[in-house]
Amino acid sequence: MRRNRVASGAVLTFRPxxxxxxxxxxxxxxxxxxxxASVGDEFVVDGARFRVTAVEPITLRDARDKLWxxxxxxxxxxxxxxxxxxxxxxxxxxxDQAWAHRFARQDK
Numbered sequence: 001m002r003r004n005r006v007a008s009g010a011v012l013t014f015r016p017x018x019x020x021x022x023x024x025x026x027x028x029x030x031x032x033x034x035x036x037a038s039v040g041d042e043f044v045v046d047g048a049r050f051r052v053t054a055v056e057p058i059t060l061r062d063a064r065d066k067l068w069x070x071x072x073x074x075x076x077x078x079x080x081x082x083x084x085x086x087x088x089x090x091x092x093x094x095x096d097q098a099w100a101h102r103f104a105r106q107d108k
Contacts, residue, residue, distance in 0.1 A: 011036045012043045012052075012101060018072065023048055027072030028102060031063045033087065035099040042106070054102040061094035070102070 012030060014022055021027035022045050037043070041052045058067070060083065068079040084092045 012050075012103070014045060019045055021072035022050070023105075025105065027070070028104065029067050029070035030101050030103075031058065031060075031067060031071060031083075031098050032101060033090075033096075033098055035101075037101050043103075049106040050103045051106050052101055052103050054100070056100045056102075057097055058100045059094065060092065060096050060098050063098055063100060064094070067100055 014027075014030070018027060035055060037052045037055060039052055039055060043050050043052075063071075064076045064079045064083075068076045071079055073079045073082065080092055090096075
């Protein structure tokens with residue numbers, strides 16, 4: 001996984017298959033198992049600058065049911081499938097707390 005150049009302390013990285021969705025604005029949220037940024041932090045994806053606009057605790061179940069579109073997914077089932085594939089050791093536990101990081105492009 002390629003790291004994005006980081007500014008202001010945010011450590012948000014995206015797999016190659018998600019970068020186009022981030023750049024196009026189809027993915028405006030990333031749900032992670034840990035808090036990786038604060039509101040106002042900035043990061044860069046392939047030369048484009050983004051700012052974190054919100055960071056909120058959320059259960060995986062709520063993230064799947066409420067944020068799948070903002071995550072750039074086609075369905076709640078895809079969100080869960082991608083989470084399981086990305087977290088093979090822990091797997092899917094709907095009650096687990098995660099962190100929703102919302103962001104917006106700054107240089108468009």
